[in-house]
Amino acid sequence: xxxxxxxxxxxxxxxxxxxxxxxxxxxxxxxxxxxxxxxxxxxxxxxxxxxxxxxxxxxxxxxxxxxxxxxxxxxxxxxxxxxxxxxxxxxxxxxxxxxxxxxxxxxxxxxxxxxxxxxxxxxxxxxxxxxxxxxxxxxxxxxxxxxxxxxxxxxxxxxxxxxxxxxxxxxxxxxxxxxxxxxxxxxxxxxxxxxxxxxxxxxxxxxxxxxxxxxxxxxxxxxxxxxxxxxxxxxxxxxxxxxxxxxxxxxxxxxxxxxxxxxxxxxxxxxxxxxxxxxxxxxxxxxxxxxxxxxxxxxxxxxxxxxxxxxxxxxxxxxxxxxxxxxxxxxxxxxxxxxxxxxxxxxxxxxxxxxxxxxxxxxxxxxxxx
Amino acid sequence: xxxxxxxxxxxxxxxxxxxxxxxxxxxxxxxxxxxxxxxxxxxxxxxxxxxxxxxxxxxxxxxxxxxxxxxxxxxxxxxxxxxxxxxxxxxxxxxxxxxxxxxxxxxxxxxxxxxxxxxxxxxxxxxxxxxxxxxxxxxxxxxxxxxxxxxxxxxxxxxxxxxxxxxxxxxxxxxxxxxxxxxxxxxxxxxxxxxxxxxxxxxxxxxxxxxxxxxxxxxxxxxxxxxxxxxxxxxxxxxxxxxxxxxxxxxxxxxxxxxxxxxxxxxxxxxxxxxxxxxxxxxxxxxxxxxxxxxxxxxxxxxxxxxxxxxxxxxxxxxxxxxxxxxxxxxxxxxxxxxxxxxxxxxxxxxxxxxxxxxxxxxx
Numbered sequence: 001x002x003x004x005x006x007x008x009x010x011x012x013x014x015x016x017x018x019x020x021x022x023x024x025x026x027x028x029x030x031x032x033x034x035x036x037x038x039x040x041x042x043x044x045x046x047x048x049x050x051x052x053x054x055x056x057x058x059x060x061x062x063x064x065x066x067x068x069x070x071x072x073x074x075x076x077x078x079x080x081x082x083x084x085x086x087x088x089x090x091x092x093x094x095x096x097x098x099x100x101x102x103x104x105x106x107x108x109x110x111x112x113x114x115x116x117x118x119x120x121x122x123x124x125x126x127x128x129x130x131x132x133x134x135x136x137x138x139x140x141x142x143x144x145x146x147x148x149x150x151x152x153x154x155x156x157x158x159x160x161x162x163x164x165x166x167x168x169x170x171x172x173x174x175x176x177x178x179x180x181x182x183x184x185x186x187x188x189x190x191x192x193x194x195x196x197x198x199x200x201x202x203x204x205x206x207x208x209x210x211x212x213x214x215x216x217x218x219x220x221x222x223x224x225x226x227x228x229x230x231x232x233x234x235x236x237x238x239x240x241x242x243x244x245x246x247x248x249x250x251x252x253x254x255x256x257x258x259x260x261x262x263x264x265x266x267x268x269x270x271x272x273x274x275x276x277x278x279x280x281x282x283x284x285x286x287x288x289x290x291x292x293x294x295x296x297x298x299x300x301x302x303x304x305x306x307x308x309x310x311x312x313x314x315x316x317x318x319x320x321x322x323x324x325x326x327x328x329x330x331x332x333x334x335x336x337x338x339x340x341x342x343x344x345x346x347x348x349x350x351x352x353x354x355x356x357x358x359x360x361x362x363x364x365x366x367x368x369x370x
Numbered sequence: 371x372x373x374x375x376x377x378x379x380x381x382x383x384x385x386x387x388x389x390x391x392x393x394x395x396x397x398x399x400x401x402x403x404x405x406x407x408x409x410x411x412x413x414x415x416x417x418x419x420x421x422x423x424x425x426x427x428x429x430x431x432x433x434x435x436x437x438x439x440x441x442x443x444x445x446x447x448x449x450x451x452x453x454x455x456x457x458x459x460x461x462x463x464x465x466x467x468x469x470x471x472x473x474x475x476x477x478x479x480x481x482x483x484x485x486x487x488x489x490x491x492x493x494x495x496x497x498x499x500x501x502x503x504x505x506x507x508x509x510x511x512x513x514x515x516x517x518x519x520x521x522x523x524x525x526x527x528x529x530x531x532x533x534x535x536x537x538x539x540x541x542x543x544x545x546x547x548x549x550x551x552x553x554x555x556x557x558x559x560x561x562x563x564x565x566x567x568x569x570x571x572x573x574x575x576x577x578x579x580x581x582x583x584x585x586x587x588x589x590x591x592x593x594x595x596x597x598x599x600x601x602x603x604x605x606x607x608x609x610x611x612x613x614x615x616x617x618x619x620x621x622x623x624x625x626x627x628x629x630x631x632x633x634x635x636x637x638x639x640x641x642x643x644x645x646x647x648x649x650x651x652x653x654x655x656x657x658x659x660x661x662x663x664x665x666x667x668x669x670x671x672x673x674x675x676x677x678x679x680x681x682x683x684x685x686x687x688x689x690x691x692x693x694x695x696x697x698x699x700x701x702x703x704x705x706x707x708x709x710x711x712x713x714x715x716x717x718x719x720x721x722x723x724x725x726x727x728x729x730x731x732x733x734x
Binding site: 262265266270272 | 420421422441442443445446447451453455458468469472473493516520526
């Protein structure tokens with residue numbers, strides 16, 4: 001075979017003209033890297049895929065060994081493949097008493113059920129077989145009732161999860177907005193003015209992060225009870241805001257330091273006040289930093305577990321402790337936990353996805369000088 | 371257009387003077403260049419005029435109005451920054467319009483002014499681009515447009531050409547000069563490049579060590595430096611300076627040379643110098659190599675500058691080098707002994723103790 005160096009590439013080069021990229025050896029390297037990347041992505045995504053499969057499994061299916069991977073709908077999607085007709089010893093299909101072929105489920109298949117999803121949103125009560133039979137004939141049942149009735153459960157009222165989820169949205173959302181807003185103002189001051197004791201202040205702010213937050217839960221619990229803000233939204237928003245402030249001040253200060261002062265100075269001499277210059281010139285350029293800080297603060301406030309467990313009981317309880325404490329009658333309802341976890345992932349994914357442009361793009365670079 | 375007056379304006383950082391108390395009047399329509407090495411306080415002075423930096427003493431008047439403590443936005447001045455400071459998140463058009471929006475100029479009027487300026491600077495084709503995609507020269511034009519569109523009382527420019535390539539700098543220099551002539555706008559321009567200062571300035575303010583060293587038009591600053599600093603700083607190379615001793619109309623120079631002082635200088639020298647120590651100064655073009663020259667020297671080096679050659683001569687020891695400008699076809703071998711004369715009109719004298727130039731009565 002002729003050497004690449006002598007004959008060149010076999011087909012016209014369209015994507016790149018760099019020899020170190022189009023040489024066969026380099027192409028092999030690219031392939032290997034792509035494979036490695038795919039493997040890593042598969043490993044990273046596996047828990048999420050498994051979680052989403054668990055949401056539509058029955059309780060026995062979710063703990064089955066070997067695990068089940070292929071969902072099918074009875075008499076619908078994939079059921080032809082998953083339900084294998086049983087054969088007699090002579091090779092003819094086995095028939096039951098009514099003349100229907102006998103089918104057996106493949107071990108890796110499970111049939112789709114919505115009981116986990118429905119169960120998440122309602123309070124349930126276990127029924128005796130006799131009661132079950134009685135309810136089966138009730139014409140007033142809707143589709144949600146029927147799904148749970150198959151499991152021998154009766155819907156007794158709306159579940160608590162909706163409230164917990166709403167609490168999470170309110171508390172995490174508000175505290176993130178507050179932490180980023182205050183953080184931005186503080187970071188701007190630290191970045192632009194010579195405040196006496198600036199370094200000490202910054203260190204002090206950072207030092208709030210230096211011990212594990214759980215350590216202070218008991219004192220905070222006592223303070224909150226005295227102040228009457230135990231198990232309130234205000235209390236939790238306050239707490240998360242304060243905890244996020246240190247992160248947000250430091251992160252944003254770094255981003256604001258990168259923005260040359262000259263932009264604001266130009267706006268000042270152009271006839272704008274300091275605040276207007278901040279709003280019209282600094283804010284748009286700090287978008288990257290604000291987006292990144294927002295995502296970090298949101299993830300902390302959204303995922304926080306220990307404080308919420310200790311400082312809330314019902315009114316202001318957020319989703320994480322309530323997911324962990326979801327138990328059904330006689331064991332873990334894995335489908336409900338999985339559904340709650342999947343729902344819980346969505347807001348952070350959405351926000352991060354919406355801000356991805358800002359997270360990736362350095363808006364200010366290269367604008368003031370090459 | 372406005373007059374800018376600085377009265378005992380100073381800036382201290384702690385105990386350190388960034389600008390020592392200075393007085394300066396910039397007349398209406400004048401182009402004044404603040405020139406000096408980095409760290410001499412020229413940019414601080416400009417920033418104090420703009421209000422971006424607060425003074426620690428003295429007063430600033432704009433057209434007789436005391437603006438010392440006014441916010442930059444209330445001073446009616448435009449500032450052009452070294453790195454342009456074009457807002458990267460706005461288009462060129464929005465950048466130029468930005469100051470007009472602050473002043474709440476009616477939309478029709480704003481459109482009219484923007485289109486005038488844009489035409490004058492020939493940047494119509496750039497209006498919808500972002501600053502990030504412009505070349506250095508175009509960024510400079512947009513920055514100038516943003517300053518001009520406001521029709522401010524005065525323009526302040528902080529090394530606006532410092533970030534540009536050498537050839538572009540020269541053409542932009544001419545453009546700025548033309549803009550100044552067309553608008554007749556009071557302009558204060560900061561630079562460390564003395565060629566730029568000479569080319570642009572109606573008057574040059576030479577600064578060093580937080581103080582004004584000399585204020586004068588380019589010719590004065592070049593031919594009649596007020597002190598040793600200005601003599602060295604202006605011109606490339608700077609003025610030739612040799613220490614000597616004055617006695618009875620003759621300066622004794624290194625290498626057993628005697629320089630006969632022109633008649634008009636003898637009285638001032640005798641009067642000013644106590645022990646005869648003097649520094650004699652002359653520009654490279656004020657010296658002439660001739661066979662019967664009064665001063666003897668040895669060729670130390672020679673450089674070609676294209677239009678002329680610069681001959682470095684050593685007087686006695688090699689620490690006393692003077693530069694002499696000769697026609698481009700004249701060359702010397704190294705260590706050739708030569709003789710040269712100094713044009714009596716081009717010679718200057720400095721007192722080594724005060725470092726100040728000596729003055730003579732009448733025309734200097």
